[in-house]
Each structure stands twice: as C-alpha cells, then as structure tokens.
Amino acid sequence: MILVFGKTGQVATEIARLAPEALCVGRDRVDLADPDACRDLVLDVAPSGIINAAAYTAVDRAEEDEALATRINGDAPASMAQAAARLGVPFVHISTDYVFDGAGEQPFTPEDPTAPLGVYGRSKLVGEQGVTAAGGAAAILRTSWVFSAHGNNFVKTMLRLGGDRDKLTVVADQIGGPTPARDIAAACLTMLDGLREDPGRAGLYHFAGAPDTSWAGFAREIMAQAGLACVVEDIPTSAYPTPARRPLNSRMDCAKLARFGLERPDWRAGLALVLAELGANT
Template sequence: MTILIFGKTGQLAQELAAYDGVTCLGRDQADLSDPAACAAAIRQAQPQAVINAAAYTAVDKAEEEEALATVINGGAPGAMAAACADMGIPFVTVSTDYVFDGSGDAPWQTGDATAPLNAYGRSKLKGEEMVRAAGGPYAVLRTSWVVSAHGNNFVKTMLRLGKERDRLTIVADQIGAPTPARDIAAACLAMARQLTADPGKSGTYHFAGQPQTSWAGFAREIFARARVDCGVEDIPTTAYPTPAARPLNSRLDCTALDTVFGIPQPDWRLGLDDILKDLGELS
C-alpha cells in the first residue's frame, strides 16, 4: 500500500518515515500555507491513502498569527480531504485535545461539544470541520502531549533543564497524558489501511497514552527514569501565564478507537523508555 505523508521534519512525520511504502513531503514539496498545492500534490502522487502529519504547532505564536494557523491547520487538511474524497481514498489527519475547553475532570468523549480556548485550538477545529465536510473516507485522530526523540518537546526540554538546575517549578493542575509519536504513527497507518477496506469506519477518534498524569508528574517520571537529580515543585497554571490559554482537563476517552480499529491506548511510560534510549539517556 502506498501512503503519502504530509510532513517531513515534525515528530510524527519522522516516525512515519521509518515505515515502508510511505512518501513524505516536506514544505519545499507541499507548503501547507497553499492548500491548493497540497491537493495538487495528492493528485500527482496518486497514492492509496494520505496521512496529514504536518501542522502549525506554535501554540502561543498562533495568538498573533491566527489567520496563518487557520490556513495551515484548517484550509490545508480540508483541501487534502477534498482531493482524497474525489479519488475515493482514505485521509487521516491528527487533531488535538485543545479543541475542548478543558472544563471538568471527566475524559472527553469524541462527541462532546467543542469550545477551544485559544487560536491554535480554533484552527485545528476548523480543519476537523472541513475534513468531515469533504465527504470521503476519513479519520480525525485527536491526541495530546506528543513526545518523541525528535524536534522540540517536553521530554527533551526537561532533560536539558534538569541537568542545569537543582529544582524546577512545573504546572500540576493540567491533567492529561503524554502520547509517544511512535505510537501515533502506528495508529495512523493502521487506520489508513483499515479505512481502505472499510470506509464505514470513518469518524473522529481519540488516542492518548495512559495512565493520566500532570505535567509535574510527567517531569518526575522523566527524571526518575533518566536518573536526573532534579526536584519538581508543583505550581498552578496561574503561576505560569502564557499568551495562549491551556485547558486544565486534557483527558481523552479512547474507547472508540479500540472498539472500531482494535488500537488500544499505549502505556506512555514504555514509550518514554524508548525515547530515552533513542536519546542515549537510558541503557
């Protein structure tokens, strides 16, 4: 099966690139700020499925660049989905827990009302809506707290800061779960293949690691497993203001993905060990 991947340097794209039968397009080949060019790239490649692993991910910067973020996270996947619908092939795109407002403490269901708190979340929600409206076989996969050995992410930041300082203050009232990009890549590929055989599985799904934790709890686990001697002090979100508001509740109910596609939630602690090994922090 030939699968076209939008993205080349991001965390998810680099994990997808390790698989046979995939072609990854970088920004020089398909710029997401030009949705029509993305659709044209699909028609030219004639793949059997498409996965969108590229996005505007600068959450705070999006507050100043919402129009650009909306083109990249909304218009581009919408155009990709429309091209795939015309060709009758599956389209899989990754979304975010940020489409929710973070209220309460119950895990978010796929059908719960969306109410993004920030520009990034609004741009991703626009993409979801356009993908569904395209009318072809599709999957929107909402995930959270993506980490890997690639690019910039929480694991790599904690390792760097933990070696420089004796103690860090980390937000403890945002609750969710880290999700290794390697597991997201495997899930996206499995969904694309299954959608080819059964387009009726189209829909919106959630995929996140388990168990639930806070950013502070995640930091402690990173330090413990990497044997970094750095203390963690819990602080509330209000003590760490950012341009973009973050949801306090990022818990995602992932039952539907397991029921429909047979893809269970991964244990993020095992994924963390793999990341630390890739970074040379764990033997």
C-alpha cells in the first residue's frame, strides 16, 4: 500500500484518482506541523512506498510565519524520509521552483545552485536537504505553476475573473511551465515504482509542463480554450507587488526525467482536460 501525505490538495486528489488503493492522509489523521507524528504514522502504517504531496503553500503568508512553514515544509518531510529509509521503502517528495532565485533566462537544472528569494522557498529547501540527508531511496520532484479542477489555482481564478470582466492585467515577465496536477500525480507514481526497481535513481528531478510561457500567456490560453472574450493585458511584476518575491525565471530543465521514462507534459492539453472537467471549455 502507498501512503500519501495530502488528501484534499491538487496533487493528492489526482493521486487518489489514479491509485484508489493508496492511503491519502489529511489534517484529520496527522498534523504536518508535528514531524514526530509524521514519522510515527509512516512506521505504524509500514507502507510499500510514500509520496509527500502536502505542504504549506501560502507563499505570501509564509513571510509572516517562517517557523510554521519550516516545520511543515522542512522538518516534516525530513522525518518522513528518515522513517522511509528505516523501513527500506521508496519516498517521493514534491518540491518547487521557488528554491531558485529566478535569475537569467536559462532553464535551471536539478544540480544548479539554489538561492530562495523568500520564506516559502527557504522552507522547501530545508525539506529537500532533510530528505537527501535521510539517505534512503528518495526522489525529490521540483515542479511549478500547478493547476487542476480542484482547490485554488490560477486557472480557476482566471475563469472567474474572465467571466466577469472585459479586460485583465496579468504579469508577463515571469516565465515558467504550467503543470497539470494529474501529470504530477502520474509522475510521482511512476517514480515510486522506478525507485523500487532501482534505488540508484534517487536524487533531484524537475517536472514542469511545456512549452514555457508567461502568466499572461497562460491566461490568454485559458481565455481562448474557455471561449471567453476577456482581453489579457501584459504588466511587469513591479506593477503587481506581493509580500513575497516571485522568481522571474522559473524555466526548468527536465531532461533528467528520462531516467524514469518521463518527459514534460503539454500543459495546453492538460488545460483542455481541466476545462472539460469544470464544464468551462468551448
């Protein structure tokens, strides 16, 4: 049995759909702010593999609560990984492009130096370091710009605003790869199997949708596929200040995924599936 930390989040929801036999646990079962409880749950359940699809994802709020963000995003995954290593089972942990500073225009490789711009990225980096230090068969999957038909995300926000307004201003100087949660879920399951077959595949990986685009470009594709007449106007990040700094360059080199037979998904096809599920496509 696969143990999944996360129950109602975007990726956890999709894992439950793809692997209904998995045990997906939420806040009602374990408090992610209690790393020891996470470790104890792993040892009690003794699963055949573990996926951590849970996190403190409130990027702006994290700026005011670094201690909590670090416990959830840093200490808890480390405890999970230590328990997984103790049991000798594979562990897949989801991380983020926010561990980078977003400088330049070249895609970041898994081996590039990290330099988070804010608390969220720092807390996720602590998690990566803890998972790696645990020494088990663990793969860390950095991803970006996650969207689905569930929860709060950019696609659902654009659909809501685009249905009410004639024009929207959207940031155009942040570039990255929108990534369907369903594809992330499928990748996690594939990687779990791959680690079971060959623990030597442990390490850092990048997984993001293709082609790279801006938030404004993403918004325009949403409007086009949904048949909305709302016009998207480009603005710079400086025109939309937020408590936490966002990386301008979130391009990620995903070539290393070939070790698991994976490649970047086309986010436009994933968007069509999400809009169909929401009943919002033309």
